[in-house]
Amino acid sequence: MQLSREALLRAYRQMKLIREFEERLHVEIMTGEIAGFTHLYSGQEAVAVGVCEHLTADDKIISTHRGHGHCLAKGVEVKGMMKEIWGSREGTCKGKGGSMHIASEEHGMLGANGIVGAGAPIAVGAAIAAKLNGKGGVSITFSGDGACNQGTTFEAMNFAVVTKAPCIFIFENNHYSEHTGYEYAVGTSGDIASRAEAFGMKVWRGDGTDFMSVYDTMRDVLEYVRAGHGPASVEFDTERFFGHFEGDPQRYRADGELDRIRAERDCLRKFRDSVTGAGLLSHTELDSLDAEILDLIQSAVDDARAAERPTAEDVLTDVYISY
Amino acid sequence: MEKKMYRTAILETLAAEMERDPNVVLLGEDIVGGMGTPGGPEAIGGIWKTTEGLFGRFGADRVIDTPISESAIIGAAAGLALSGKRPVAELMFADFVGVCMDQIWNQIAKFRYMFGGKSRCPVVIRMAYGAGRNASAQHSQSVHQMLTGMPGLKVVMPTTPADAKGLLAQAIRDDDPVIFLEHKTLYATKGNVPDGEYLVPFGHARLTRAGTDVTLVSFGLMLGYCEQAADLLAAEGIGCDVIDLRTTSPLDEEAILDSVEVTGRLVVVDEAPPRCNIATDIISLVCAKAFVALKAPPVAVTPPHTPVPFARELEAAYLPSPEKIAAAARKTLSWK
């Protein structure tokens, strides 16, 4: 189904926003200003956006340690996120969580999560709640090729099947869990979807570097799950353009791999080529969106730098007792 | 004797123990690093660099790179141990005990007793713990207070590279399950490490300096803070006994009580949250067993009762500091 111009522009804008957010962080982290561990989502944007463009505020998502893309795609505010990553008290989570723990209840974003595999069972609970609410909401858990090996993921899949919960298990296979290859760690010869299928779910597979592939697949998946057939699962094949975390020397990659995936598997480049090639959008309009986003990122960084720092008193808030 | 990093002491001890005993087997996530990738095994070699090169030396059967499956890692370690092996399992971050707690608590810790002494479970579970790197709530925790409370487990927390060596060798040879806690901010610290065979028995604390005014008790990152506090206090003419516990289970009660008999003043510093931790435990011990020697109420220095926060300012405010420790010591001296 052909998307409207507005929908295409929006999709591009969302993907580009995530890309530039992450590319900028990659540069900023080198300066040492940002504390902690940061895991960047560059390369995987088409998955987050291709999924979240279908969702409403009634739908919930839960994310991973690599959560910036999922948050932005679900509508969490750019500036608040940047401030959070900078550790400001004006950040989305007051500087208490940081990059790995951004959450926003109002956006149906149940949180990025530092524990690999923790998201799937939580998503099942959210799906059961959606079913109880009866408004057709769904719950989506994003997991990696590493997280699919966690027992929690298996338990959650079976639980969702037996309760017919409107839960969607998205597996983003970026071929690596930290420094380990998926073909080593995923015993079904690297095939994740077949596992979900074995749990009794309907499964789909898609190219996670192609927005249209993700978007079209998700239309079918959501139609199926919203119709009350129970859970479903999708494996998207994708790429991570940076290291596992910032500072990873990435010696596990093949020579030239990063150049190759940037040249051949870049969702933004593919999107631009396809929409301009088909005459749906022009380079000029995309270029002006690019410029607008770069400005937004610049002002988010400027704001984050200038934002108020937390104080010792802030340590004792948001907890039931202070001793 | 040579100066070595804490992480090097661990790596070399693992290698020496594997050399000595063919039953020693390692397992953990990314401990080989690069399995199934174009770069191949050992392309990276473990995120803490404590297992680097061991796969090449001892092979895939004894250095097992696992999927992300903590319950299965710790459960498999139990099975290996029940079958005569001496597994050393690694949890990349101590926080992940949350994922495999049943295998630690209901299984490994209980076998020997529950089976009436008919089984042994010589598992070592190594894990990187502690705050100080702004790794936030799920990658910064101190889990020792929880594990120290579990009968059946021994809990070891080396502070120096020498103790990392001596306590790890002891842990691997011990017939009971041992939790081996490595503070993540200590990996790059250096100290003299004895050559050759070196074992540090459990339950023997280390007096790192002697003084007669106040007893400071701690372990891990906080021990260094106690040393700094003792320096601050020394400049004011206050002398401290500084005790590095080395193991929280078994606990060297005697070293603590002997010191308090002399000083009459006690400050215990624990990186764990304030309730039911090592500080409360030791203070209750001293109140019960050295009440008459006390000249002032003992003081616990701990973080507040909150998860570990992310931002630099918040984490710094959360953690005990040399200044807070020195202030606690002064409080015991000014008490009337």
Ligand SMILES: Cc1ncc(C[n+]2csc(CCOP(=O)(O)OP(=O)(O)O)c2C)c(N)n1
């Ligand atoms: C329970 C748990 N085990 C291990 C880790 C350490 N860890 C963080 S991310 C990661 C790899 C995850 O790989 P994958 O699921 O493929 O996600 P990706 O990083 O590729 O997005 C590991 C092992 C963790 N955070 N939590």
Ligand SMILES: [Mg+2]
């Ligand atoms: Mg992955």
